[in-house]
Amino acid sequence: MPLSEREISNRIVRVLAKHNISTLAELLTYKKRDIGDLPGIGPGALEDLAKLVNKQGLKFAPDPYEGYNCFRHGTPYWDSKNRLFFLCKECFPVFSAALNNKKPTYKLPPIKGTCNQCNRHLENVKPFWWVLCEICDRVANSIGRGVEAQNYVKSRAITSLKLITRFKKISVENIQVPILNKFEENKQKSNSSPDLMIKENDEILFYIEVKTGQSSIGKTSIGTNMNRFQLDHQDIDDIRSCITRFKKPVFIFHVQCITRIDGPTNRHEPVDCWWATTSSLSDNYIESKTRPREKKIAAYFDISAFKSMDVLDEYLKSNDWKSWVKECEQGKSPKIYKLPKIK
Numbered sequence: 001m002p003l004s005e006r007e008i009s010n011r012i013v014r015v016l017a018k019h020n021i022s023t024l025a026e027l028l029t030y031k032k033r034d035i036g037d038l039p040g041i042g043p044g045a046l047e048d049l050a051k052l053v054n055k056q057g058l059k060f061a062p063d064p065y066e067g068y069n070c071f072r073h074g075t076p077y078w079d080s081k082n083r084l085f086f087l088c089k090e091c092f093p094v095f096s097a098a099l100n101n102k103k104p105t106y107k108l109p110p111i112k113g114t115c116n117q118c119n120r121h122l123e124n125v126k127p128f129w130w131v132l133c134e135i136c137d138r139v140a141n142s143i144g145r146g147v148e149a150q151n152y153v154k155s156r157a158i159t160s161l162k163l164i165t166r167f168k169k170i171s172v173e174n175i176q177v178p179i180l181n182k183f184e185e186n187k188q189k190s191n192s193s194p195d196l197m198i199k200e201n202d203e204i205l206f207y208i209e210v211k212t213g214q215s216s217i218g219k220t221s222i223g224t225n226m227n228r229f230q231l232d233h234q235d236i237d238d239i240r241s242c243i244t245r246f247k248k249p250v251f252i253f254h255v256q257c258i259t260r261i262d263g264p265t266n267r268h269e270p271v272d273c274w275w276a277t278t279s280s281l282s283d284n285y286i287e288s289k290t291r292p293r294e295k296k297i298a299a300y301f302d303i304s305a306f307k308s309m310d311v312l313d314e315y316l317k318s319n320d321w322k323s324w325v326k327e328c329e330q331g332k333s334p335k336i337y338k339l340p341k342i343k
């Protein structure tokens with residue numbers, strides 16, 4: 001069947017005809033990359049042709065320099081390559097499901113070390129290799145840090161809150177424990193919840209959204225100092241929507257988690273944490289920018305938005321706290337960022 005009778009635009013058909021390509025069979029003698037190099041074939045046209053080829057269950061000519069399929073994205077990227085993860089028995093199935101149940105490209109017998117997902121030091125963690133792009137590799141490697149940061153905030157929050165006589169029967173519950181998610185699930189995150197819920201008996205006092213990174217806020221002799229705190233607009237929208245839905249305050253905690261070597265593995269170790277309120281963030285908002293290499297817009301804040309743990313109890317006795325609680329009860333949550341001007 002000639003290409004002119006298939007579902008592609010006349011313009012593409014004409015461009016290909018100039019290069020003596022008028023049937024699907026002729027098209028498939030080329031590498032996808034070579035078709036993309038033809039004058040008049042842009043990325044959109046190439047995608048239309050790739051769709052047509054895929055739909056027929058066919059393939060372009062083999063290309064030894066093709067980008068590898070990222071197991072999590074399911075599409076090829078130039079920076080996809082073998083990436084190593086150490087996983088315990090419980091975390092392997094979760095990780096594997098997020099990678100569309102693709103078989104590891106390689107594995108070795110278990111060793112003693114830290115699991116990439118639960119950050120536990122165990123007698124048996126198995127080395128696995130999967131093909132991932134740079135972005136997915138970064139996401140996958142940040143899970144253990146998120147888990148450890150939550151555990152840390154949990155214990156620090158309990159210790160600080162117990163100092164306040166009013167909060168005697170305090171408990172902290174995890175609402176969302178970080179795990180590696182499938183790529184699609186990440187995209188359509190709607191009714192999200194904060195990470196931790198702080199309760200006294202059965203009454204919910206407030207929620208905590210936990211963020212983590214290598215750098216510290218304020219003076220420290222460990223690691224480097226943070227210049228500006230960065231939070232995706234999506235995360236901010238989620239936090240504000242939680243406040244209006246649950247009618248309770250949501251604190252933002254930053255945990256400094258550094259990396260320690262554990263045999264052939266790496267372990268995340270929390271060293272300190274700081275807290276911010278939505279109004280302290282809004283008071284310290286600087287600007288919003290698109291993150292490099294990504295489509296997401298992030299808001300940047302002066303680090304003065306955050307305070308140390310030893311003043312949390314003081315804040316929880318203050319009038320500022322009382323008025324925040326009241327504002328939340330009324331379902332109010334003021335704006336935190338401005339939308340960047342479109343250039």
Ligand SMILES: [Zn+2]
Binds near residue numbers: 087090115116117
């Ligand atoms: Zn694990």
Ligand SMILES: [Zn+2]
Binds near residue numbers: 073134137
């Ligand atoms: Zn990927």
